[in-house]
Amino acid sequence: MSLAFIFPGQGSQNVGMGAELAAAFPAAKDVFDAVDDALGQKLFALMTEGAIEDLTLTENAQPALMACSVAAMQALKAEFGIDITAAKYAAGHSLGEYSALCAAGVIGLQDTAKLLKLRGQAMQDAVAPGIGAMAALLGASPEDAQAAAAAGRKIGVCQVANDNAVGQIVISGEKAAVEAAAQAATDMGVKRAMMLPVSAPFHCDLMAPAAQVMKDALASVTFNAPAVPIVNNVTAQPVTDPVQLKADLVTQVTGQVRWRESVQFMAAQGVTDLAEPGTGKVLTTMLKRITDDLTGHRLDTPEALEAFAAHLKG
Known part of the structure; x- marks a missing residue:
């Protein structure tokens, strides 16, 4: 088996997210507490008890999804001795790339939370309501x-x-x-x-003001080399250079999320299993529409983490 971790993006949020992980694993609870401290906000309470309308706000959903993903990764490490180096690659869908970078040790947890809060605000503020739109082309x-x-x-x-x-x-x-x-x-x-x-037209040139905000914010954040290569949205190729990883996060705001190509690349490199830490199964479900050669694992409950650990250790 060859493994990659994949981190979900916006749309996977739901009220109750992270609650079971926090109750079962002290390491997961520590992540949620650290994110609350970094933001000066009771984000975990919003995630577990709040109104879905508030949780879905971009500035809340983005750090919440990252927190849930990193909490699952920290629980895997603390409880089952599995960390990101068990994987050949890591990748994240849009904001999920920040989760991947945090899990791979490129950006610290509190810096990641602050960046995603700002990213959500900047993306929402970049275009006035009613000006932009998005459409799905099915088939x-x-x-x-x-x-x-x-x-x-x-x-x-x-x-x-x-x-x-x-x-x-x-x-x-x-x-x-x-x-x-x-x-x-x-x-x-x-x-x-x-x-x-x-709420906004993401990943297009209308997001240029948000890209500038992120460029300015990222300039002062230290990036380390990743523990595993990051197959990022901009290139759909593995990147290990911290300078490129930072630059590509800016490009990503207005650029295309090349997720299909990213998954196909990992499969072509011999990856057989993709594990989705956090909440929900959006990316795991999507695998079936990309290739039949991959097995997906959703890592969003204590039972799922335990089953995955047993599967990995064979």
Whole structure:
């Protein structure tokens, strides 16, 4: 078996996330406490008891998802002797890349929490409500999506934002441009073009103000070499240079999340198992739409961590 850890992005949050991990594992509770301290906010209480509307706010969801992922990793290490070096690679979907970097020792936990709080605020503030939009093109090939986005660009900003899986691609940009691209996709025979209920048009050029905020913030943060290579969103290739990892986090704000290619790369390098620490199973479920050669493991409950540890130790 060859392993990679994959870290989920926004959309995986749910009220109750992390509660079982914190109750079962002191190491996980320590992570949640440290994130609360770093943010000066009772984020863990919001995660476990709050309103979903508040948890879903980008500035809360991003550090919450990271905290849950890192808590699962710390519990694996403390309780079962498994750390990130058991894997050949680590990768994260959008904000999940920060979780991967934290788990791999590139960025400290409290710095990661502060960066994600700021990232969420900056991304939300970059575009006024109603200006931007995103749409999922279901059944579209990468070529279909690029052609649809090109049609949208005749009106305004429109880009491929997320290449998530085979037949699951998301476009992002100005509302009228994305609507035109969605119509173009439908006209070319794409199975379904669906506008998404998002609060901002992520991963497109409209996020340039947020990219500048993150560039300024990251400049003062120390990055270390990762314990394992990070297959990052910008390159879909393994990166170990801390300077490049930092620069690519800035590019990632306006750039495409190349998730399908990242997973395909890891599979081509002999990875057989992908473990998703944190909450939910969004990435694990998505694997089936990318390749049949990988086994996914969701690591979001004490029982799941125990079963995974037994599986890993054979």
